[in-house]
Amino acid sequence: MIPPEVIQAISVATLPCFIYHGAAAKKRAALALSLLDRCFFPVKACPEPDIVRTVLAAGCHLDLCSAGDVEIAIAVGCAGDHWKLTTAQADNTLLRRICSAGALLDADSLEQALRWKTCGGTVCGLRITANRPKALYGPKFGVPARDIAVAASWLAAAGVRLEGLHLHDQHANLTPLEFATRLAENLAEVDCAVLRDCRYVNIGGSWPMRHGNPASVENLRHALGILRNGLAALGFQGALWAEPGRWIVEPCGYWAARVAALKAHPLGEKHRVVVLDTNTPIPCRPSLAPFVVLRDGNLLKEPSSLTCDIFGSSNTALDSIGVAVRLPHLALGDMVVSLGQGAYTRSLIPPFNERERPAAIVL
Ligand SMILES: Cc1ncc(COP(=O)(O)O)c(C=O)c1O
Structure with a gap:
């Protein structure tokens, strides 16, 4: 689902970043x-x-x-x-x-x-x-x-x-x-x-x-x-x-960012609010494509038992990256990678909240 060369590139990159294959x-x-x-x-x-x-x-x-x-x-x-x-x-x-x-x-x-x-x-x-x-x-x-x-x-x-x-x-x-x-x-x-x-x-x-x-x-x-x-x-x-x-x-782009905050979710203990350390495009639409989690450069392969709402770090109401996404038990500092981000994502990210646009790496 995610090519090994993309995982390798993300694991040595400064995050957040976009990897294009x-x-x-x-x-x-x-x-x-x-x-x-x-x-x-x-x-x-x-x-x-x-x-x-x-x-x-x-x-x-x-x-x-x-x-x-x-x-x-x-x-x-x-x-x-x-x-x-x-x-x-x-x-x-x-x-x-x-x-x-x-x-x-x-x-x-x-x-x-x-x-x-x-x-x-x-x-x-x-x-x-x-x-x-x-x-x-x-x-x-x-x-x-x-x-x-x-x-x-x-x-x-x-x-x-x-x-x-x-x-x-x-x-x-x-x-x-x-x-x-x-x-x-x-x-x-x-x-x-x-x-x-x-x-x-x-x-x-x-x-x-x-x-x-x-x-x-x-x-x-x-x-x-x-x-x-x-x-x-x-x-x-x-x-x-x-x-x-x-x-x-x-399908050729991957958006990788670290988990900056993990919060309880009003829906209960099998749910989480995940805040990623990245600014987001305007408009930001929750992705329909899969997400994966990397820890220490490796794919976290545990069962996806959490249902997560994933946000960026913009202080707006508009930075939803994923809704009800099934993920394994993740921790602060893990890398979340959103697949299918090769079009109209990075280029629509503004310098809102005085944050740099994530870097682009083309493999
Ligand atoms: C005239 C025109 N052609 C092509 C495109 C590309 O569309 P897409 O990237 O959704 O295939 C657009 C996108 O807005 C467009 O306005």
């Missing part, structure tokens, strides 16, 4: 690539330069959404023709920069796509706003599918060819089939002539991860096959692209 990230990136014609790794999911280099080595391109992401792409030596920008907030400086690097743009609005033209762009994709979006940001991103044809004609008049469609919504709690069905339903609302002329459809990220477990490659392959057939029936003959972040890197 590079070989695992490379393998999962290759799996994602096996399902797609092109895979863009969203840098924001895990901006550790060594992880970004690793997924590039597996064959991914990069999904960027800020000037800071561009800096990372440059720092890891990724060529501009492997970048793709998607953001609601791109000023002309950023657009000119990515255009001159030879990058792609999935424009967030007609207005952004028209500015892309003034910055040197001649082709771009357009992001679609999901119908009844599941993502918390609702209608923030994209253009409704029914307005895409009109946008395409405005773009053509301005000298910009619409070459792709981009659709990202929240699918984490769906099955692969539900995921593919939602995508297909949204894409079917785009004017057929526009869809037919596109060279790619980018289905974004947030791939199914029910109960924290990434959907299997087999189930995704089946579901994406159905999506491909559905698009083909509408006349689309282009490529299927995507940008899964969490699905690739979440």
Whole structure:
């Protein structure tokens, strides 16, 4: 469940820390690539330069959404023709920069796509706003599918060819089939002539991860096959692209911190409140993935007879790391390791309470 090299690294590290398993990230990136014609790794999911280099080595391109992401792409030596920008907030400086690097743009609005033209762009994709979006940001991103044809004609008049469609919504709690069905339903609302002329459809990220477990490659392959057939029936003959972040890197990260306080729990003696010596991300969601305990560098193998609520050390009401987690009898100073913390955890930890962000170690 936790590789021995990760245990070894944690046992000699200064805690709290995050350990990222590079070989695992490379393998999962290759799996994602096996399902797609092109895979863009969203840098924001895990901006550790060594992880970004690793997924590039597996064959991914990069999904960027800020000037800071561009800096990372440059720092890891990724060529501009492997970048793709998607953001609601791109000023002309950023657009000119990515255009001159030879990058792609999935424009967030007609207005952004028209500015892309003034910055040197001649082709771009357009992001679609999901119908009844599941993502918390609702209608923030994209253009409704029914307005895409009109946008395409405005773009053509301005000298910009619409070459792709981009659709990202929240699918984490769906099955692969539900995921593919939602995508297909949204894409079917785009004017057929526009869809037919596109060279790619980018289905974004947030791939199914029910109960924290990434959907299997087999189930995704089946579901994406159905999506491909559905698009083909509408006349689309282009490529299927995507940008899964969490699905690739979440299982590849480990968050280790020492037990700083152990307290009685109102539910009784088989329960504990465990406070770890770490600051926590905002928002901090209790992890659905397993936890393990290390003592003196070894996995504590006693039966998991305690039910623990695990918190970080922030003086807020928002630092719950795990709820009702089954753990062996642990002691002050033991190391608790939370698995499945490779995406959006360390990067969302603020310097709240004047605490340093935990270190990152890439194996
Ligand atoms: C446009 C876009 N693409 C891809 C992603 C990556 O999503 P995930 O890491 O959940 O797969 C996000 C995340 O917010 C996104 O907004």
